Structures are given as structure tokens and as C-alpha cells.
Amino acid sequence: MTAAQIQNNQRSALGPGLQRLLAGLRLDLTYTRASGNRLHCKLDGRDVEVLDMIGGYGATLLGHNHPELIECMQSLLRDGIAVHAQGSVRAASGKLAARLCGMVSERVGGDYVATLLNTGTEAVEAAIKHAYLETTLRYEQLIEKRKKQLKQSLEALHNGQAVLAPDAMAAAERVFGAIDGGTEGLAECLRTHELAQPQLGFIALRGAFHGKTVGSLALTSNELFRAHWDALGPHATFIDLDDPRTLEAVIADATLSIPSLVKTGGVVRFEETTFVAIAGCIVEPIQGEGGIREITSEQMRRLRESADEHGYPLILDEIQCGLGRCGSFLASETSGVRADYYLFSKALGGGLVKISALLIDRARYCEEFGQVHTSTFALDDLSSRIADKTLELLSQNGGALIERCAARGRYLLQRFEKLRQRFPNLIADVRGRGLMCGLELACLDDSPSPLLRVLSDQHMLGFVASAYLLHRHHIRVAPTLSSPHVLRFEPSALIEVSDLDRVVAGLQELLSCLEAGHVEELTSFIALEPMPTAAPARNSFTSGGASSLRRRRSHQRRVGFLAHFPNAADLRNWEPRLAHLGDGECKTFLDRTEGLIEPFMLSESEIVSSAGERIVVDAIGVPFTSEQALRDLRAGTKHCLRLVQRGIAMAEARGCDLVGLGGHTSIVADGGRAIGDSAVSVTTGNGLTVAAALETLLDMAAKRNIQTARASFGVVGAAGNIGAVMASLGARHVQRVVLFGRPGTERFLRAVADGVYADIARRLARAEDVGGIGEIIARSRSGREQWRCGMSDQELGRRLRESLERELKDSAPVAISTQLEDLRECQLIATTTNSPQPIITAQHLRTGPVVISDIAVPSDVAHDVSVLRPNCVVLRGGVVGLPFGQQVRLPGAALPPGHIYGCLAETLVLGLSNSGRRSYGALTAEQVLEVGQLAHKHGFRLVLDRAAAVSGGGVSP
């Protein structure tokens, strides 16, 4: 198989979601050989030997391909053993069961019965089933006993062989309420009292991980794994062992009262028997996925006492921590607590086969369970013999391998402790026992690197650290999934001290990089190899920046603003430590990490308006580039829309009631229409962008001595919403408006012209100062005619247009054109098309003074126009000045100090005005005028000097 074939299989056929996640950080290596603590792979074209500290999540306690196990397996296969002979005497399984039960009994006493299964989660399922069965049987026995007691008591009362105790009726009435009919009435109450089958539940611990099949998943604490399946499986309550009251509360909630009559001698008493509807309490002596957390001996004893008191079984999940990994055969041995059930798997298969075992105290074991819980593969001879051989190896030389785990673990933890002393701000904790160790990285809230702050805040640091150790030091570690800041170390018992020293050295370099904020070193391998084409990852393990939310100050008025990387190269502006990356490397970096990072805080700035109003703006980075946004839209996958929605949710959580959609976040969200229900208002900022563009255009016209009132105003792209608004507003200042569109769009251009005319006619009717075209219309015969009332705007505009065209012929004040050459008559031009290429060239323009407001993205005006037409000024527009020259810290925004894009400015203006209106969807001339007036009121400068005005952004279509 070629490397390309392997990658393609992984991407498309085998868990593509996980593979994409691994690919993001280049953890998607293919290991081809393994031996002991070493794995072999190709890395950057070279054969590399990797030190394996993950150890198959505990499965390779004896290392990869242990020679004696390989020899054993080869011998078994050569001998042609009967691997599958279901429904027969399974000698190998019996031998394994006897050995395993014996090894457990040797250590904790008791007598156990084994059920062999295939995987760890299956052992948990079997434990759930058996615990449920034994508890149900116990309850049924209790009910049967109660029925007998009741029958005997009632017969004795009826026959006069016994009398009812004096306090019995009062006690019964406390349970049933008032009872009529004396003893007969009481008897009736008890007969008819319904004893429904209790809802049995399980107790599990917060942070627990017991598997992902339906039953075991219900006992797994991490809500991420359970999210969609919470309604399936048994009921579980997760308790916090640090707070003993939670266990007591669960027991209290699960306690049922069973009322009955009990005859003692010649007296019948009313009694209540209690039954605790708990089927079992399941515990990992050392939690693995939960972040390498050990249950203390005292906590373990308390759980044992509770189980003994209330009759439910204590189930110890030794699947990851047992069989010697933690320095004793049972990790729970040191607590002195004996369990009713033990679960084993992982290391039991010697790293070669899948096998698990459930051991149940014989006194609790239900014989029928062995008949009804079976599995095709569970007793296969091959797995049983390999597991038996594994136990033999672990027992050799007085359990020397187990003692080795203890010694190596002590050494590793000592070295980790020294690292913690050297980096007290970077290591939050080191913990574990034997060769099950965890190193918890601290949060990097104060890192000089913005990327590191985000990675830490979003719980990605463990993954990045793992990738760094793999690529730079050829050491394989992984974070625990439920506690992603914790790096987990579970090498084999054969690990050498020199290997552990190598791990510590790698960690030291990792921590030095973290301390100095050297994110370029920590992530240097990401940009090395372009990402194969694939959808963005959906990283369920990150969370949306908890510390970002902590910084919220709710008493301030606050707006949010969503920004993204316009181009991949803008990554360098945001994270200066990646300044050495070329454009292509920036693209690779962002393509690989696409979907791995959630929206994050860019900055928090306070702005004071000229009216003295204050507002805080939270700039939130939405991690995609314009190219990625378009790619996502074209694929119809809506990953970017999800990120925008998460960004808005983040702003809302920080107390923002208005969010501006910058750049392509607006396009992705369809100008806000695709956001769905949200408590916050959104704005695209188009209104202020248009207001600023028009004011700047008119200001520049005055500076160029263009007499606006006599000028022609050409609007290119006039059939679109922005163009139509531009035309309508421009018509108030100029003598003539020419609406430009492509051939075939005439009817839409005519509709825009109708709108312009209708607006003027309405304003004339209100005797407003109309100016420009309004004056021409007012003087015309058509304008004096009485069709102002009782007509829709559309109808009014159409009639006025047709009349003026008849009256004034080609001199009608609003004209349409599909020929850009007609721009030659225009001194003022606004252009806002979606053309991918510039469409206005020098040959379309007059030689005299011309001012063009180009708010299209990308630009509509050819680059060389200013050179070929020296009298022409091209304004890019879209930039606004903040009051008092204040600044909003927006990393990467290439604008002069004190300047911001119109979309951000509109967000601030609307926030300062507390207008509470949504500004998305089709823009209107009134909105533009209103937001323009508000901007002036708060001291925003819409007309800037030319240097700022010629370089800017545009509108979102």
C-alpha cells in the first residue's frame, strides 16, 4: 500500500473525523513496526524510531511484541489449536480464569468466579448486567419475604392468634394517611399498596471513564462522550469524593421504604423495611482518562463501608491501572479494600490479543448469569492462552516486573517533581503511581504568545505538547481526553531509566519553549507539509475559551466584533512569533488547524464618544481566512457559520448585546440572516460604510472643485442593494444619476430608478429640501402633476420616470446604461460590483476631474487608473476615524492609528446609541442617514484625509 492509499483509506473509510483531528497537528503518522517501547514510522521522509510512552493506553504493559508472547502465539498457531470451539469445555479459558482468580484471592482474599470477555468496555457491560441482576433478585427476595410476613400476620390477626401492637395503626397512618375500618382497613392498604419495580441506578465518580458502549458510557463522567446518548443505558449518579455529602445524598434519594406487618409472638407490628435502589458503585482506583487521579485509601474505605451498609456491590475497574502497572498487581491493593467485582483488560492481552475479565465474589455470583451472558469470541483459546502466558510473565521471579513498574514510576515521578520545581508556573501538578503518571500543564493566561494563550484557554495545549514531543523528540505521549491539560505517561514495564531521562529532557525543552512563549518552535512542524484536501476538523475536545469569559465585566455597556484572517499571511500580524513563516506556510498552518481552534478573544478596548458615552468593544477572532470561508460555503458544510455562531455566543456570554460581523463573517452568515435565533443584535456595518463613502466622495469632489450640484453621478452595480442606496442618496446632491448594470439587467435598473424618483416625489410632497435632481423634477411639468397620493412607491416612481423620459428625453435626471463608456459623462462615481476583476479602466473615464468611491471587494477600478488619469482620485472608502483619535486594538488591521473599518465603527455607534436595532438584511437609505447622524453625534469622523481614505475595506454584499 502506498502512503497516499493509506492516507486516503484513513480519511474516507476509517474514522475520518478522528483522522482529520490528528492530521491538524500532524499526529497522523503510520507506525509500521514495533518492539518493546519503540515504534517505527516515516517522519518527514526519514525512518524514525519513536519512544512510546502511551503504551496502547495501558495495553502494552509488557511492551510491543514481547518475544515470549510472540513465541507462544507462533507455537499455538503452528500446533493448529482449536481457536473457536464454542459450546465445549474451554480448557485454556478455564486455566486462565483459575489463575486470575487465584492471583486476586492471594492478594485480597475471597473467592471469585470469572467471566471472560473481549474488551474492557464489554467487561463493564457484564458487570452492569450482573449487578443489576443480583440487585433485582435481592429486591424480589425482599418483596417475597414481605408478602409472606404480611400473609402470616393477617391470618394471625384474623384467627385471633395475635393482636395488633398499640402503636401500629398510628405508624401505618404516617405512611398511608388516615385509615378507615381498623385492622381490616390496614390490611387492605397493605394488600393494595403498589410496590413498583424500583429504578435501579449506579454510583460512579466524577471524572470516571469506563468505556463508550451504551452501558459503560452511562457510567462515564465526561458529558462530551455522553451528549447524544444520555437517554440510553442505566441511570448513573456521579459523585464527588471530596464531598462525602454527595454519596450520602445519593443513598438517601435511592432509599425506598417497604411497609409490612410482622408477627412476633402474639403481637403484630407495623414495620418499614428499607431498600437502597443502587445496583452498584463503580470506581477506577486510579482514574486514567479522567486525568491520572488516584482515589485515596480513606475514600476507598468509605465506599466499601457504604456498599456493605446498603448491600450493593463495589465494582473496581482495574482495566487500565491493574495487573501490575501501578506497582502492585491490583492498583487498589494498597487501600486494603476488597471489591465485590474486579474488571481487567488492556494489559491482560499481552499487547497482542483483545481480552477482558469480570471477576465476581462467588457469594454474589448468580449461576444463571453464566448461561445468559455469553459471547462468540469471549473464550477463544488463542486469546486465553496469551493472557495466561501474560499472567505467568507478570508472576515470574516473585513479580519482578511489577516491582520494576513501581521503581521506574518512583523515578519518573521524582524527575517530574524536579521539573515542577524548575517550572512552578508551568506545571500545575504531577501525580500517579507506578507507570501510570500524569503531568498537568498550567494555564498560560499570561504567555507573551497570543497563540499559546488561545491554545491553553481552549484546552489544546496537551495536544500541541504531544505533537511537539513527537516531532522534535520522537517521544509519543498523549493528553487524557477528559482532562486535556494532563499529559499521560504509561510506558511498558520494560522501560529503561535512560528512556525516562530522555522523556524528561524532552519535557524540559517543551517547558522552556512554553516559558519563553516560543510558539514558533512548538508548532514549527505544522507548516512543513501541506494539508491533504479534507474538510475542517471538528474538535470536540476544545472548549470556547473559559478564561475569556471570566474577564467579563457585566456593568459596562459592551459590544462584540467578529474579525477573521483576511489572508493566511495575516496570521503573522496576529502572532508575531510566526513572522518567519512564508505566505504558503501560513496557509498550510491555517489549513491544518482549521476547525481545531474555536473563536477567541483578540482584544478588549474602551471607547469614549465625544458626547462622553463609554462603551467596551470585545474583538473576537473567528479562526478562518477569507479563502477558507469561501471554500466552506462552496462545500456547503457550514463549518465557518458554526464558528461565527460560536463567536456570537461568546460575545453574548461576555455581556454584549450587539455584535458586528466583520469581513467574511458577514458573508458566511448571509449578512446576519443565517444566524438564527439569538438574544444579541447583529450588524454588518454596511450602513456606516456607505455613509462614510458618500461623505468622503462629496468632500473630495469639493476639494477638486467639482460643482456637485451640476455633476453627474454614476453608480456602477446599481441594481444591487448597496448601489441602489448609493443612487438614492447621491440623487439628493447631484444634477443627474446614471445607473450602470450589465446588459440584460435593465428592468432591475429601471426599478432602482423608480425608487430614486419615488423617494424624491415623496420628499417633494412633504415640502422637504430636496436639492439636486429634486429641483429639476420640481421644475418639470411631470413633477408638478398630481400623482403623489394613493400610489405605491413602485407605481409612483414608474409613472414619474416614464413621464420625465417623455418630457426630457435623454436629459431625464435618472438614466440607465449598460455601457461603461457612458461613465465619461460622470464627475462622481460610486462602484460596488462583485466582479472578480477590475472593470473600470482609464478609457471609461473623462479626462477632467473625477472622484471615484470604490467600495467593492475586490476593487472595481483598475490599478493604473490613477496613473493614466491624473485628474482622477480613487477612494477606497470604508474607513472611519474614532473620536479623539482613540484606538481599538485589532491585531493585524493595517490601518493608521485612530482609524477603524466602517463595520466596526457602526457596531460602536449603534452600541453607543443603544439603538437596539438590528442592522442586517437589505440596507435602506434611511438607515444610512440615521447611522451617519449617530456617528457624527458621537464624534466619529466619516471624512478622512486622503491617505486613510484611499486604502480601506468595503461592504459585505
Add this chain to the structure above:
Amino acid sequence: MVPLDQVMLEIRHLLAELCELPAAQISADGVLRGYGMSSTNAVELIAKLERRYEVELELEEVSRVETLRELASYVQTLTVGPGQAS
């Protein structure tokens, strides 16, 4: 009624011409905004579609559709017989 596949194929080419993209890059379920469609060039597309199919399209309807497939379905409903697409 013109077959949907045929309408999609033809609109794909019209979109490609309008947005200056290779037709193969335009997928049936991609969001049209991703190819550069907006209220401005929607009218240009409508003009092309009206010429091609001799039908009249509503700007509001065209603005509402998200994808090529949805647009083709809308156009298809306006074409009443093969003659109109010939």
C-alpha cells in the same frame, strides 16, 4: 418541464461565466455566496436565465435560494415544456 439535471448543468455554466470560475468548481449544494453571488450580480444571473429559458424570475425568490440545486429547482418550475428550453 426541463429535466433538473439539465437545468443545473446549464446554470452551472452561466454561474461559472458570471463569477469567472471553472464550472467544475461549482457544486450543486455549495452556497452561492461562496462563488461571489450577491444582490448585485444576482440580477445579472437573472438576466442570463431569463434569456436562456424565456421566463421571468423574481429577484426575491432568487435571493432566497442558497444553492445551485435550489436555484435550478426554482427555474425548472417556471419552465413548462421542452420547447421553452430549446
